[in-house]
Amino acid sequence: MRPLLATLLLLFLSAWDVGARTIYRCVQGGTVSLATAPEPGSRCKAVEVDDNAVQTPNLWGNFGVFSGVLYEREQDGKLVYSTRRLPGSREFLKFTVATPEGEPAHPGMGKVGKPQLDRHAKQFRAAARATGVEDAWLRAIAHAESAFDEHAVSSKGAQGVMQLMPEVAAQYGVRDPFSAEESIRAGARHMKSLLQRYRGDLTLAAAAYNAGMAAVERYGGVPPYAETRGYIERVLALHARYREAMGPPPERPAR
Template identity: 40%
Template sequence: MCHRMMQAGRLAAGVALVVSAASVQAASFYAGVSADGRLVVAEQPMQGLHAFHPDPLREEERRPQVGRGDASRWHALLRQVAEEVGIEAALLQAVVQQESGFNPRAVSPAGAAGLMQLMPATARRFGVRDRFDPAQNLRGGARYLAWLLHHFDQDLDLALAGYNAGEGSVRRYGNRVPPFAETQAYVSAVRRRYAR
């Protein structure tokens, strides 16, 4: 037991150091303790290693500020996809900014990935094979957002709540924004970005 506690302590200390370095780049990584007690850190999943995501990209106060250059990199694709699916480019941009800060490699603690933070099931549902491919991810997320707008009779608050918490949660609460602090903050934040 004491040996395991020492290993856990080493892992925690090592991860803290790696997190502080990795969070600058908002990269996910994998870490664990080898049989001989050494800290093992990898960029790819390996047996016995645990995933760490230094920047969950969900909490407004922890979101990296995105410079003009980052957003402008995706401007043409955003406009094209918005036109394809029939939603406003400004709305799509607001969602992408809130979801990932325009980081196509972003991964949330829950496993959502890419520019629009698609979960695996949502990606499959909207034809996305590679969630880290910016064009596929953006198209899948935009299709889902358009579907939600249609499903909730163009009610933007409900569509955004559905994007954040799932359409089932919105229905369970009587077609209202669910009383989840994260979802309510998400709807407000996207609306503010969209208004700008």
Template identity: 65%
Template sequence: MRRLAATAALACLLLAPQVQARTVYRCVRNATVSLATAPEPGSKCEAKTIADDAVKVPNLWGALGVVKGNLYERQQDGKTVYSTRKLPGSTKVLSFTVETPPGEPAHAGLGQVGKPQIDRFAKQFKAASKKTGVDDAYLRAIAHAESGFNAAAVSPKGAVGVMQLMPETAREYGADPTSPDQSIEAAARMIRQLATRYRGDLRMVAAAYNAGSGVVAHYGGVPPYRETQQYLAKVEALYTRYRTALGKTPKTLDGTEILRAAE
């Protein structure tokens, strides 16, 4: 009976046709998506009702490519609920694979590869580099690739400012993304954290900056998004140019440690 109930819950979560209307919760936490039969504590959830006579069942996952995961069962408010996210008290009941449309990065990046612009916000980059230990050249490469140093830039995905911070990221770091000073410092703090997480792997840092750390975790590395691949190539070219312009030894993103701003 438990297995049958879990199978029915999975069918609902994966959006198979139902004999009656179903409510599915699409929950987002740390840039990762889960589907559940009840709102998940700690996630931002949106209820979606699937009518039994729907001509086309909607895709609630979003554009994530092939999603492989597990269905978990737990007790919540005295009821048995199911979710594709492992929460405290959960028990795995099924594994699944579902194909969704190809994904896209969080934002595309607005800047173009060109000559280094070392005079743009020089004091802010130096200050952020000194405070966080992140290579000044890397910060400038990200800013150049993201916005072309345009403090008023807004991407199609909603990223704002010099460092193209998403609104939720700016709030997390207590920054006004339209302020170059705050945007650069917040981005440096975030890059520092990403560099620590990825042990100085600059390709992973750039991929997470562009597509989100949740997406990087989902794919176990650089995601196969065309835009992210192009973004990495852009950042690498700019990083080498800014290292040279600032009188440092040119380096690529491979095998480089980011937390050596003083060299």
């Protein structure tokens, strides 16, 4: 069974012409909606979704389980669908969807913990500005990877704040893997590359960061590793907490 967006995506796809695969994630006034066409007045991002993929992307965010309405309306002479009630909309159907809830992952991952905003704050801000990767997302990765310890070394040989494997560190020109500044800068560049590769899908980017791109490609989505799946849940939970702690207020589903 496909997680997170399975039900809603099937509802969308049943309403589209055969072969259509584009979903728009639209944000307006801190609220999120999914639509089959860009919404007037919203900032929308197009995401191509393959309904045959093993793992469908979580386009919502970390909202837990919530219920909403899929609306139908005419736009530019075509029927379009959206979870936001816009002028001229009529109710098409109601749905319930489950998304990450911002809680700890499985017991083996331990507690998520509180945001640590004072750890390497200058370095995270600089890396976020240089790469365009969200500061809160970088901190979530570092929190899950090393608890911000620049001297951390994993059993597999990953090093530093961002727990870079030696070959990844070398790829990004890291001279001292235990330098917080170098590790965070390289980790941000690596994450930017992953987000570009997976079209902004945080779940797949986190999966590749943890298990490697080869594993993601091999399984056509999130690998069936308990460690990786727990890691993803923890990072998504941490991301929600860092976004809330750092502001602006967290997004919420549109009504």
